[in-house]
Amino acid sequence: MISQPRGRKLSREEAERVPHVVARPKARYAWSAGPATGRFLEELKEGRVLARRCNGCGRVLVPPRMFCERCFRPTDEWVYLPGTGTIQTYSISYIDTDANRIAKPILVGVLAFDGASEGCGIMHYFGEVAPEKLYIGMEVEPVWKPQAEREGAITDIKYFRPRRKEDRQ
């Protein structure tokens, strides 16, 4: 049998009377993207998805990297991918970071790019689709921001939508 806690919760006003220290860390960074990620981001501006091939294991790696973590050797060549892919897994996110219910749930997932090796998926949004229509293995394609709005970021792709028009909403 679980005993009931005694007393009551502190009110917000009472909690604020307890001494505490407020601070806001000032930490700003500018991460060097490096040759692989740097070129990947540049290519996104052009509406292209770039990968690297490792001739050791034959895998096509995306996001591209200058070394293969399996073979531990430098990767060998750039490979352009069509940008299409299939849904590897997905979730429907109903609350925001403050745990408030959001009106339109966010569809997030991992997609495996066509032309890339297994285990080389990236995370992104899905759109133009009803949540209940999503399924693992669904074929999707990128919906790009207009070229003028692209800034060399993963969000230059707005989301991925079903390739089959009848699955779209």
Add this chain to the structure above:
Amino acid sequence: MREVSIVGIGYTSFSPVTPDLSWKELMFEAATRAYADAGIDPRKDVQSFITCAEDYWEGFSIFDEFTPDQLGAALRLMHTVAGDGLLGLANAYMQIKTGLFDIVVVEAHSKISDLLTYEDVLMLAFDPIYEAPLGGHPHYLAGLEMREYLAWTGTTEEECAAVAVKNKWNALRNPLAPYGAAIAREDVLSSPYLFAPLKKLEIAPLVDGAIVLVLAEGELARRLTDKAVLLEGIGWSSESPWVGTRLPDARYARLAAELAYAQAGITNPIQEIDLAEVDDRFAYKELQHLEALGLARPGEAGQLLLEGAFDLDGQLPVNLSGGSLGMGDAVEAGGLQRALEIILQLRGEAGARQLPDPEVGLAMSWRGLPHGSGAVAIFRREA
């Protein structure tokens, strides 16, 4: 009793900025060189990997999840130490000493040029209630300690300035060191006071770079390479965080050294140690650390320095690499920078600054402001 040896070293150059590479490629370069040097395949031969990194320097929380790929450690035994590289080395030493593993890799790096607000992040290391609200540039803490150290020991500002002169001169003979310079004591003394009595040229500038060491059990090490260097002892210690209660005697260094000396069987460090690399992020720290390590009597390091005792041809050469003043402050990689020079010297690979026949070397690290923690490692050339 199992012995522990260094069988591979790999490193990048050190540079104030590295905009063309990410920290991943820096680590990959150092690791590739270390594995080639040791003649091993990380995917098959290494049993445990250790990195040393501080989340706030990197700008990632839980940075350890980002470290395996570029070391060949994906899906292998791997962990991260949030501290200086010598603490990672201590972990590796114990893993081999206990018989758990035979080959272990240690990595430390700096990509501090990615951090745009270094001073603000450093201030976050100060006590948030008692010290951080005072604000200001956090290096003033070094000015406070330097003044107290000078008052306690009778060391002079001239002697501290001479540390910067020596280390920047040494750095001219180290191709890895970006801050080599032939300067006179007058140049240091006339450089502006930033945190009086600390002057501009007495403060090590920040650098990027990466270092990887491969360690192996002693017998295996002899089979792998003919240039193995024994790691005979390693100790570490941390002060209480209360800055106001600390004395200017770097007690952390003394306690770390006592443990390392005991493990290495060293009873008379001045006689037995042939060269030392000690933390010199602020010039006076070299003198303070030498005294704490028992390599000079309290208050005498400055005078010995002026007499040339710590020069390339002196009785105890100190910071032949150029130290942090010459190589740059590589944050958590500082300790491995110091260790790297000792290993190069004991292997006879230190080029223009090579000592004739060194047998025993000491590397000492300090984690930097506002920390009172340090580590000491003792290396010996194979007989």
